[in-house]
Amino acid sequence: MTPLLRADRLGSELGIDNLYIKNDSVNPTFSFKDRPAGVAVSKSLEFGLSAVGCASTGNLSSATAAHAARAGLPCYVFAPSDIEMAKIAQALSYGARYTPIKGTYDDANRIAAYVGDSKGYGIVNINMRSYYVEGSKTLAFEVAEQLGWRVPDHLVVPVGSGAMLNAICKGFEELQQASLLGDVSQMSVEAAQARGCAEVTPVERPDTVAKSLAIGDPGDGRYVLKRLAQYGGSADDATDQEIMDAILLLARTEGVFTEPAGGVSVAALRKMAESGRIDSGDTVVCYITGNGLKSIEPLMRVLPRPQAVEADLGKIAAVIK
Numbered sequence: 001m002t003p004l005l006r007a008d009r010l011g012s013e014l015g016i017d018n019l020y021i022k023n024d025s026v027n028p029t030f031s032f033k034d035r036p037a038g039v040a041v042s043k044s045l046e047f048g049l050s051a052v053g054c055a056s057t058g059n060l061s062s063a064t065a066a067h068a069a070r071a072g073l074p075c076y077v078f079a080p081s082d083i084e085m086a087k088i089a090q091a092l093s094y095g096a097r098y099t100p101i102k103g104t105y106d107d108a109n110r111i112a113a114y115v116g117d118s119k120g121y122g123i124v125n126i127n128m129r130s131y132y133v134e135g136s137k138t139l140a141f142e143v144a145e146q147l148g149w150r151v152p153d154h155l156v157v158p159v160g161s162g163a164m165l166n167a168i169c170k171g172f173e174e175l176q177q178a179s180l181l182g183d184v185s186q187m188s189v190e191a192a193q194a195r196g197c198a199e200v201t202p203v204e205r206p207d208t209v210a211k212s213l214a215i216g217d218p219g220d221g222r223y224v225l226k227r228l229a230q231y232g233g234s235a236d237d238a239t240d241q242e243i244m245d246a247i248l249l250l251a252r253t254e255g256v257f258t259e260p261a262g263g264v265s266v267a268a269l270r271k272m273a274e275s276g277r278i279d280s281g282d283t284v285v286c287y288i289t290g291n292g293l294k295s296i297e298p299l300m301r302v303l304p305r306p307q308a309v310e311a312d313l314g315k316i317a318a319v320i321k
């Protein structure tokens with residue numbers, strides 16, 4: 001389990017009384033992708049496949065590579081060539097055979113689909129996708145249990161392909177079917193998107209600082225629209241500036257350092273609160289799905305560079321006022 005944190009300081013800045021952060025940035029490879037990759041790699045092993053792989057916007061490459069290392073399987077990663085250095089270093093360290101593609105995630109996805117089918121490899125988010133999404137359901141199971149088996153009023157979920165949002169809805173519905181939760185239909189589900197790829201209709205060149213959400217042709221986009229209609233939810237998008245502001249707001253108020261995908265969640269949460277869609281007393285759960293240490297490049301462009309000072313108490317005294 002990852003922590004469900006009560007976020008009173010962020011809540012008071014945004015005017016939300018009962019706010020919780022599901023901090024999935026502290027998983028073994030530091031994003032929620034350990035959940036789907038863990039299940040899909042285990043299934044690949046069970047089927048006796050000789051290798052696994054993925055098409056990735058970054059986080060899935062680390063998760064698949066780590067779980068493949070534990071399973072003793074080779075791992076083939078295809079990802080756009082412009083993703084963050086930390087994510088590439090992480091996947092390479094786990095031994096991934098990493099091929100950067102000169103193109104978008106959607107180009108990488110086509111290559112991975114071809115390699116998986118022609119070689120018989122388990123591509124976790126393509127030919128193993130039905131197992132992959134089962135892993136993400138645990139994001140619902142844990143939140144329900146951590147809330148004491150209560151149905152939250154609002155969920156805020158970042159979307160790239162949309163698979164996670166669908167899986168979370170499915171998870172809550174399965175708990176209701178098992179009589180572990182009451183009526184989940186009163187919950188509202190909010191999709192948090194990055195401007196530059198906030199479309200279901202394909203965008204050729206997604207352009208956002210949230211590289212992990214930069215998917216031009218979202219595989220589960222139409223299902224997300226169905227879910228939003230089913231749960232009376234809506235979608236908000238966030239500009240790069242709003243994403244960076246939201247990362248810093250979350251870090252300053254709650255001590256949780258997230259990558260841009262989490263900034264998208266908090267930026268969408270802020271828009272929900274400002275537009276009056278959250279009633280006082282509502283319980284809100286905001287999913288933070290990736291760790292800030294994976295994506296420091298954009299932050300280093302906006303944060304002040306601390307100046308080095310000589311190790312002299314007089315000089316230090318002038319700086320520490």
Ligand SMILES: Cc1ncc(COP(=O)(O)O)c(C=O)c1O
Nearest residue numbers: 059160161162163164212289290
């Ligand atoms: C940190 C993070 N959050 C959210 C998402 C979106 O997940 P999905 O593509 O299932 O919508 C991703 C996808 O890569 C991600 O890496």
